[in-house]
Amino acid sequence: MPRKPVYEQVIDDIVASVRSGMLKPGDRLPTIAQFAQQYSSSDNPIRxxxxxxxxxxxxxxxxxxxxxxxPEPPA
Incomplete structure (x- = not known):
């Protein structure tokens, strides 16, 4: 199975964190540079x-x- 593109990994991870309650409404996300480092990626897929x-x-x-x-993410 091919790996997901980085941007899809980021989307999946953030949605999962919000759904699990790890990230709450109003929480600040890491910067683009921090995400890029975390995912070993360039800025474009993060953007x-x-x-x-x-x-x-x-x-x-x-x-x-x-x-x-x-404030009110999708259910």
Whole structure:
């Protein structure tokens, strides 16, 4: 089975953390650089993952402030 692309791994991990309660609404996520280091990746797949999560309502991205778990993430 081929490995998932990095951006899908990031999405899956963040969604799982929110669902498990490890990440709570309002919690700040690591920076793009921190995620890139954690996943041994460049910035682009991390940016893509955060953009998708923002579009789906899981997180809110605030330019210059960071990314945060949405106040009411999807069930």
């Amino acid at each position: 893509r993952a955060l953009w998708i999560l923002d579009e789906r309502g899981w997180i809110e991205v605030h330019q210059g402030k960071g990314s945060f778990v949405a």
